Structures are given as structure tokens and as C-alpha cells.
Amino acid sequence: MRTPFAQRLGIDHPLIQAPMSGSTTPELVAAVSNAGGLGSLGAGYLSPQAILEQAARTRALTAQPYAINLFVTADEFTADAGQVTRIRERLDALMVKEGLDVRTSLPERWAFPFSEQLAALREARPPVASFAFDLLTPKQLSALKRLDIYVIGTATTVAEAKAWADLGADAVSLQAAEAGGHRGTFMHAAEDALIGLFALLPLAARAVDIPLIAAGSIMDGRAMLAAEILGAAASQLGTAFLACPESSAAAAWKRDLQTVREDQVTTIRSFSGKAARGLRNRYVQAMPNRPEDLPPYPVLNALTSPLRRAAAAAGRGDLLSEWCGQAASLVRPMPAAELVAVLMREYSQARAGLDRMA
Ligand SMILES: Cc1cc2nc3c(=O)[nH]c(=O)nc-3n(C[C@H](O)[C@H](O)[C@H](O)COP(=O)(O)O)c2cc1C
Known part of the structure; x- marks a missing residue:
């Protein structure tokens, strides 16, 4: 062996x-x-x-x-202020709609x-x-x-x-x-x-x-x-x-993995600004996914990080970045x-x- x-x-x-x-x-x-x-x-x-x-x-x-x-x-990142404001509005509106008591804020660093x-x-x-x-x-x-x-x-x-x-x-x-x-x-x-x-x-x-x-x-x-x-x-x-x-x-993510269908696994930019493979859940369906509509990595990643933490704490797998490979349900x-x-x-x-x- x-x-x-x-x-x-x-x-x-x-x-x-x-x-x-x-x-x-x-x-x-x-x-x-x-x-x-x-x-x-x-x-x-x-x-x-x-x-x-x-x-x-x-x-x-x-x-x-x-x-x-x-x-x-890179060691340092700059962000387009207008783009950051626009995506924060979208993210905060989604949190309101989903009843999650968390809003975006500007982090100390990206x-x-x-x-x-x-x-x-x-x-x-x-x-x-x-x-x-x-x-x-x-x-x-x-x-x-x-x-x-x-x-x-x-x-x-x-x-x-x-x-x-x-x-x-x-x-x-x-x-x-x-x-x-x-x-x-x-x-x-x-x-x-x-x-x-x-x-x-x-x-x-x-x-x-x-x-x-x-x-x-x-x-x-x-x-x-x-x-x-x-x-x-x-x-x-x-x-x-x-x-x-x-x-x-998160527990909800571990649970969801077991029932993911391969056609639900897709390429997602809307959590971090960088393409990633994961489950097309409620968050992914609600948010834009084209690079031109999103701040780049790691700016968007930093903005969504507190939202993802709150979603995990609330047991809301459907609002989390549920990364997984195509064969996830074989887990x-x-x-x-x-x-x-x-x-x-x-x-x-x-x-x-x-x-x-x-
Ligand atoms: C939740 C998750 C987080 C990941 N984070 C990293 C990472 O931090 N660094 C890295 O090099 N690869 C990362 N990967 C990719 C893995 O190194 C690897 O390419 C991938 O998991 C292989 O596909 P599989 O998940 O279908 O086994 C991550 C994968 C998953 C599922």
C-alpha cells in the first residue's frame, strides 16, 4: 500500500x-x-x-x-466603493426578506x-x-x-x-x-x-x-x-x-450534502466573487452570479462572511456557501x-x- x-x-x-x-x-x-x-x-x-x-x-x-x-x-486589495454599496444593498435586502437578523458592514480589512x-x-x-x-x-x-x-x-x-x-x-x-x-x-x-x-x-x-x-x-x-x-x-x-x-x-450543510443531486451542483461566484463549486441553494438563486455584477474576491468574501456565520448559527443551510463536489451525495x-x-x-x-x- x-x-x-x-x-x-x-x-x-x-x-x-x-x-x-x-x-x-x-x-x-x-x-x-x-x-x-x-x-x-x-x-x-x-x-x-x-x-x-x-x-x-x-x-x-x-x-x-x-x-x-x-x-x-496579493497583500492588498482595493474595492470599487459604488459596487460595494450596491451589493451590500442586495445582501441586506435578502437578509431582511429571509428574516435573518444580520446586516453587512465594512470590515477592517478585506x-x-x-x-x-x-x-x-x-x-x-x-x-x-x-x-x-x-x-x-x-x-x-x-x-x-x-x-x-x-x-x-x-x-x-x-x-x-x-x-x-x-x-x-x-x-x-x-x-x-x-x-x-x-x-x-x-x-x-x-x-x-x-x-x-x-x-x-x-x-x-x-x-x-x-x-x-x-x-x-x-x-x-x-x-x-x-x-x-x-x-x-x-x-x-x-x-x-x-x-x-x-x-x-455547519450541521445544516452536513445534512444537505447527503441529498444533493448532481444537477444542483454548480459554479457559484455570488458568495466570494471567485468561482467555486457548490450547491445551488436559495441564496444562490436569489443573488447575481455574473462577475460584472459582483465585487471581486476577497472583497465579496469579506462582505458575506458575517452573513454566512449568522446563517450557520440559525441552521439556514439554504443561505450558506454549501461548497461540495459533484458526487456529494456519496458522502x-x-x-x-x-x-x-x-x-x-x-x-x-x-x-x-x-x-x-x-
Ligand atoms: C468546503 C471546501 C473548501 C475548500 N477549501 C479549499 C482550500 O482552502 N484550499 C484548497 O487548496 N482547496 C480547497 N478546496 C478544494 C479541495 O482542495 C479539493 O480540490 C476538492 O475538495 C476536491 O473535490 P471534492 O470536494 O469533490 O473531493 C475546498 C473544497 C471544499 C469542498
Whole structure:
């Protein structure tokens, strides 16, 4: 079971629990790492201080390798005041209509500066760091390599995978069209970079020679093996771990995942200003979704953040950003360590079935 990739990372299974900003906890990450996979902390929205705290808590819970993930963004953002006012009016009107006692306000900052988050990551020094939304600079990458941190980039096309490989990343996570959460696309329009996993994996395997990690609606051990056959060194599962008790996803969201139909899973910009895959719920139907009608990421993300918190507290899944992959209803709510064991049992059984057929 210990593939060369798993051996290099010092983990037992070719299985990565995807970083999920806002939903991963040190408890989830440590449970997966202790069970032989690679747990990943989604730290994209965390302050530098919170990154250090969550890393320390993870370290206290596991001695096994784990990853910290960040969104590569600019340090500062400007917002068009008129656009912000217009969207705040729409958002506040929706909250009034839905009876939620919360209104938008102007935050202190649109997002924490990436350079400060990256400095905190370096200080925490996890064995693995993964990145989405853009490339690191060569200087940022070499600073991580000097600390012996294994670096994984995120790509949604072959060109993006090549860009990470040319930069010197150790591995690349291929985020296919099926994948839940924000699109990591940085070289194309989001709609042009919705490539299915069965196309993306063999195309990328032909073009780059660093390990490829498959991501996008992998929900069981059979799919992990299928990804491996198409060229993946490991599988990265997000939605599959969302309904674990250790995940901090809202209860209503965990419940909704189990009944999502694939035709209800769509590309949504209206929560954050950036394309993301999730459930077309009441909020999504009520709000504009075209980029020209919305402030960009992270401005809109910051404006909707208190509304989403209030919706979660009120049990209103239909007003939350219910990110999920296309195969969400295959989710199996159970403790993360159990899920890792089930996935690996299915993976072994699928592999034994193939051997019998050969
Ligand atoms: C709720 C949620 C949050 C996510 N947040 C992040 C993140 O912070 N960083 C990141 O690189 N990927 C993030 N992703 C994308 C995952 O890394 C991965 O590509 C995706 O979960 C794979 O598809 P699946 O959800 O169908 O398994 C997120 C996905 C979900 C579902």
C-alpha cells in the first residue's frame, strides 16, 4: 500500500484529506494523519496568529506528517466603493426578506496579507505546504525548500500543472471540474478550465513528471484506484471528509450534502466573487452570479462572511456557501479515522479485483 509518493511523505496511504478553509480543524487533520493519510489544514482565511495556533494544536494531536494550505493572493486589495454599496444593498435586502437578523458592514480589512500568512506557515514549519489560486514566486518557493517543506501547487489545467513543475514544486494537485470549493484556476477564465478528471489526469501525466494528486469527486476507494490507474500518485478528497464529526462545516450543510443531486451542483461566484463549486441553494438563486455584477474576491468574501456565520448559527443551510463536489451525495458521515479505514479497504478490494481480472 505504501506507494513511492506515500513513502516520500512518510505516510501509509496515498490519501490526502483536502484543505477546506473554514471547515478543517486540527482534530480532523490529526485524525486523518494518525490514520495513515495526510491531513491538511485549510488556513486561507486564518490570521497569522491563528495559523500558528492551529498548527500547534495539530502538532499536539499528531506526530505524523500534515499539511498547511494557503491561498496565494496579493497583500492588498482595493474595492470599487459604488459596487460595494450596491451589493451590500442586495445582501441586506435578502437578509431582511429571509428574516435573518444580520446586516453587512465594512470590515477592517478585506483579507489577511498573504506575505504574513506565509511567514506564519514558515514559522509553523509543517512537513507539507500546499497552495491554490496562483503560483508562488521563486523566492517564496526556495524559502520553503530551505526549511525542507514539501510543496504542492494546485492546477486546473495542463498549462498550470506545467507552470508549477517548472517553478520547482514537489507535486501538483490537479483540481478537476468535479471538485468542490473554490476553483484554483490562475491562467485561464474559470469557465475554460473546467476539465474533467478523466481528461485532466492522463493529459497532465503526459506533460509533467512530478507526482500528480487527483482531486474532484473522489468519494470511495474504487475512485482512488481509478485515479491511480490514470496517473495519480495520490487522491485528495474534500467533500468526502466534510460530513465527518471532526469537520466544522455547519450541521445544516452536513445534512444537505447527503441529498444533493448532481444537477444542483454548480459554479457559484455570488458568495466570494471567485468561482467555486457548490450547491445551488436559495441564496444562490436569489443573488447575481455574473462577475460584472459582483465585487471581486476577497472583497465579496469579506462582505458575506458575517452573513454566512449568522446563517450557520440559525441552521439556514439554504443561505450558506454549501461548497461540495459533484458526487456529494456519496458522502458517508463517520469519524475521519473510520472513513480512512473504509476508503483503504475499498481501495485494496478494488485492486484485488483488478488483479483477479488480469
Ligand atoms: C468546503 C471546501 C473548501 C475548500 N477549501 C479549499 C482550500 O482552502 N484550499 C484548497 O487548496 N482547496 C480547497 N478546496 C478544494 C479541495 O482542495 C479539493 O480540490 C476538492 O475538495 C476536491 O473535490 P471534492 O470536494 O469533490 O473531493 C475546498 C473544497 C471544499 C469542498
